[in-house]
Amino acid sequence: MLDQYQIQLTRMLEAEQYREAKELLTFLLQCQGQEKRHYEEWDSLLGWLEMAFPDDAERGAGLETVDAENEEATLREQLLKPPVQDEAYIHQVMYIMQHHPMMDQQMLALERAAYIDDSQVTETILEWLRSDTIHPLLQFKALQCLRKRGASGRLALQRLDEHVELEIEATPLTLDEFPQPIGRILERTATVAETDDPTLPHFARELWKESLEYLYGTSAYRWMLHDNDETVDCYAAALHLTLNLTVYGSANDDDIRDTYGITDSLRFRYEQACRTLRGVAMLLQTGGEEG
Numbered sequence: 266m267l268d269q270y271q272i273q274l275t276r277m278l279e280a281e282q283y284r285e286a287k288e289l290l291t292f293l294l295q296c297q298g299q300e301k302r303h304y305e306e307w308d309s310l311l312g313w314l315e316m317a318f319p320d321d322a323e324r325g326a327g328l329e330t331v332d333a334e335n336e337e338a339t340l341r342e343q344l345l346k347p348p349v350q351d352e353a354y355i356h357q358v359m360y361i362m363q364h365h366p367m368m369d370q371q372m373l374a375l376e377r378a379a380y381i382d383d384s385q386v387t388e389t390i391l392e393w394l395r396s397d398t399i400h401p402l403l404q405f406k407a408l409q410c411l412r413k414r415g416a417s418g419r420l421a422l423q424r425l426d427e428h429v430e431l432e433i434e435a436t437p438l439t440l441d442e443f444p445q446p447i448g449r450i451l452e453r454t455a456t457v458a459e460t461d462d463p464t465l466p467h468f469a470r471e472l473w474k475e476s477l478e479y480l481y482g483t484s485a486y487r488w489m490l491h492d493n494d495e496t497v498d499c500y501a502a503a504l505h506l507t508l509n510l511t512v513y514g515s516a517n518d519d520d521i522r523d524t525y526g527i528t529d530s531l532r533f534r535y536e537q538a539c540r541t542l543r544g545v546a547m548l549l550q551t552g553g554e555e556g
Contacts, residue, residue: 273289273471274286274289274290275369276369277289280372280373280376281376283314283317283318284318286314287311287314287315287318288467289467290307290310290311290314291311292464292467293307294307294308294311346377346380346381350381350382350383355381355383355386358374358377358378358381359374359378359386359389361373361374362374362375362378362390362393363393363397368400368402368403371403371406372402372403372406375390375403375406375407375409375410376406376410378390378410378414379409379410379413379414386414387411387414387416390407390410390411391411391416391420393407394407394408394420394422395420395421395422398423401424401425401478401479401480401481402475402478402479404422404424405436405478405479405481406478408420408431408433408436408481409436409437409438411433411436412433412434412436412438413438416433416434417432417433417434418432418433418434419431419432419433420433422482424481424482424483425479425480425483427483427484429482429483431481431482436481437477437481440470440473440474440477443477444490445492446489446490446491446492446496446497447477447489447490449492449497450473450489450497450500450501450504451469451470451473451501451504453497453498453501453525454466454469454473454501454502454504454505454508455469455470457501457505457524457525458505458508465508465512468508468511468512469504469505469508472504472507472508472511472546473504475545475549476504476542476545476546479545479548479549480541480545485541495531495534496534498525498526498527498531498535499525499527499531499534499535499537499538500538500542501525502521502522502524502525502527502535502538503535503538503539503541503542503543504542505521505524505525506518506521506539506542506543507539507542507543507546509521510543510546511546511550522535
């Protein structure tokens with residue numbers, strides 16, 4: 266899993282998610298069994314981040330959490346929105362968004378595009394989404410970018426071989442903005458997983474977030490929105506199974522089904538959920554593209 270942690274850390278730093286990067290580094294420093302040089306690198310990077318981006322407690326400012334979030338959002342906008350947005354800059358951002366071979370760089374370009382003061386950018390992104398076969402995670406990031414830019418209306422897309430129509434203004438910007446049933450599934454998994462390993466809820470949250478971004482708007486996603494205990498149990502158990510396979514490389518299916526109350530009548534729906542989440546997890550790990 267070390268490679269996965271390093272990839273995740275790199276993504277956070279490239280996207281200026283400094284608070285999340287500090288949390289992950291703090292977790293990694295608590296882990297055992299890694300080479301000394303890894304701990305030295307993590308400790309050095311954490312020290313630099315703490316100095317460059319101190320949190321409220323360290324500054325002694327006594328600010329409320331909401332103020333900290335607003336401050337972080339302001340800092341993020343300052344980093345992503347340069348004072349000079351000439352034609353060359355806009356062209357570069359749009360070119361990277363559409364043509365860069367590394368998806369992380371395309372996502373960073375979309376982060377920057379959200380703050381470009383040019384109405385043509387919105388139309389460029391819409392045309393790109395309509396005309397190209399784009400990775401599902403990039404599609405979702407583009408939808409978030411459009412919402413941040415104030416775009417609205419329905420957009421027809423091909424996602425995971427399905428034709429979907431989405432309301433741009435309804436695109437969740439954070440995990441907490443997804444509908445309530447989505448949160449119930451994560452809470453159910455996190456509560457159970459924490460009894461086995463207190464670090465698992467963090468990874469459950471990350472896996473769930475990326476799975477949602479991958480599946481958003483598809484038939485699998487719409488099934489998750491059924492606000493009943495059976496759906497929550499099936500997907501929570503499937504998330505737990507996929508989490509264990511991702512983190513540990515193995516999972517006890519019988520124990521997980523017993524824990525979440527997956528009866529024979531729910532077995533088929535549970536296995537469908539497992540196939541969906543495991544498929545997404547495999548694509549996330551390999552970087553495979555499904556357009």
